Amino acid sequence: MLGFYAEQQIKKSFDEDLSGILTYEELDVSVVNRRITLTRPEINYAENNMEASEISVDGINYYQYLVNKKIRIGIIEITDPEIILRDKEEDSATGDSESEFEEDIVVNSVEIKNGTLLKTENDTATTDMFLSLRNFRITDVSVNAEAMKKKIPFGYDTYNFEVDSLRMELNDQHNFSTGAFSGDNGNFSIDDLRIIPKYDKVEFQRHIPYEKDRFELLIKNVSLKDLSWIFENDSLRLESSLLIVNRGDLEVYRNKLIRDDPRIKTLYSEKLRNMPVKVDINEIQVKNTKIVYQEKINEDRPPGEVEFYEVDAEIQDLTNIGMGQEDFPKTKITANALFHNETPLQINWEFDISSKTDAFTISGNLEKVSEGAINSFLRPAMNVEARGGIESLYFTYSGNDDAAQGDVRIVYTDFKVNVLKDDGTEKSSFWSAVANLFISNDAVNDDVENNDLEVTRDKNKSFWNYLWLMVREGALASFI
Template identity: 25%
Template structure:
């Protein structure tokens, strides 16, 4: 009897020893056959496939994936991978429940090249999710990755990451026609170095290092730069546009949430974002042809975004902003600048209800001399784009502005503004300003248009209304109230503010 059971046990052991390698062989054979039967525009090559049905492990070694356009057969994607390791596959769930459950998916050294075509037509029919099994992966890990996006037309570099690694927890995919991207996850950690990205035709974004997490993300050494030098840009453009050089030491983004709502609407939400040590240089060559396009106020720009945004608070800490304009072929461009620039912007949001507001508070030093405080608010639901802008300026020698005012507003100032307050109440079409100031020796010269010569007649009229010095004594200010100041919609928001301040100073009187 014992011999009978012993024989049965030996038979089972032998059967198991034979069944495991046989099962491994047939699973490997099935995978190889599936790879050979892929569509013609998809090609997958691998130097080795290792299968272990007992442990539920599957490994692909030295993988090359090539994808071409289905109609033109032009290259679209090229992907090299050192290895793909899949651990603890639940085979029974896949066979009997059409579900794929994986404990670990590890991808080593993926090198991705994606070739992007030009502008493509929008699909005429609604997006449809193809039928596919439900997939859950406990942990996805990618190490030593690199990625590039190139133009299909000329092979130029559009996007580049020298190195990235990724870890995502609890990834779940379930085909659902209600969700454009039917993938969910509970946590993620992405680290990337040396990122470059084309931003339109003229500018390029650089990020030295990025770490993206669900609760806090940090971008280090961020730069947004125009591809050309100031001189070269003017040769390439027909109408004026800004030359940018924006640098930020670090950007900290807290509590990020993003995704798609109602199948199509992308949304982005963050509780707080901080920009540390911002240095923003803006240059415009006014010798290039005018740009006649309508410039929207910030409320309209925010309202008309094609995605939902909700930044509850944005802080700019210890920044500097410089703006230059070249108006004459000879001479130095006019310049104004703000140092020790600190700003808090609340409720940058295009989904809030009517009556709520976006609010901006700024403290800075103007032209390395005068402390400046500013406040602004607007409601994105107001179709007239009404806004309020208030400012308080400390003691300031106004001749410092002449390098900018002379070419831009055709006026020249002399004197000292000891203290200046103003409120601008504006819409997309018009504005009014209420300005009060305490000054000494204020003089205004109105210049001839397109010349630097003084217009004696207009200057004399302007100075009749402007008192040279406010009266002695406490709380004595000159005041100006100007209404129906017409906005030139082809000019910037900044130009609109300057136009109001100019009107206020020209008509300030006791």
């Protein structure tokens, strides 16, 4: 009698309490086996939709439900779900409905197999995100009135998942995708992470209102250790002991013929300080990465190009949490690379995310820069050709958001400048002679150190422009 009553109550609850939300082809309730199976269920809630081959609920504790009104379940399995999430405006009444939640639900395990997830804009066919899920498992799931008030409306103990692929729109000009990735209780591995431009370089400039970088990125693998996340005061907080970026390939293209972006560009310390997401990453490692920067300056010539190969970097203490404490750590970056695949380059960079002056120090050195490496940028970008190479270049600067002061030492051999004709094939003897008048006659072979240099930052340009001004200031002081 108790079993029959329980069966009838469950069917009534599905058909009446979930009317308009849940439909299905078949409902099978086995009181003896403590199992409920829904065949071809479809759930529609708040404009979101899920269809599945089957949902099974196993290990139901009828006694707890009938006597204590508590729902206790062994396992929920969802097979072949297709989930569609649609963006919608926040419902101001959400908080009231959450406060009325009175259920006490505990599920030992929730498992999803072979699912897809689509996120779209409301009333459009545009897909903002597509995820192909191989499997997902989460244990000790608990839902109650207190949990429903939180950003993540349930508690859990452990989780693991495997995803075949992810695609989503990053912004109006770029898409984002990954290959397979997996997560297991804080340890993540992501293969073939990509940022893909929607347009080629010519078409790209028709879709931007002002000068803007076009990114093309492939990272073979990204891994995170001990990743955890919580919400604090409506802000997401992410913590990880180690982030590894392995075998990246980044190409950045900028067309300088488009009008400038007039907005102020903040330094990285300010960006991190004011970021809505709180982060605390103990260490970031970048391994065996290539970076190519191209800059189009003249319509009639190809872009100038700067290349960095075999980039290896370590970043320590990337955090914007606890910025008021006295022992707040500075972020330290050490990077090594081959400039144009031939010249060793080392950079040491340190900044204080908590400093509202955006104080930093940066130093670096280049060894044996050939004229070919120099001209890969000067010749196409500026129609200027250097003769002779730089034996070594050292710089060290301390600065903030306004200005930087520092020293530059440069050693060079037989250095001269040729100004090319308009076709870029031969030098213009007259203008080359004029240019070389400005290079010190005594400095054709020299070892020059310039101290107490000062550079004022152009706040409409990026930190990398700022760094370029520091190096250029020292080079000009050496040559002229």
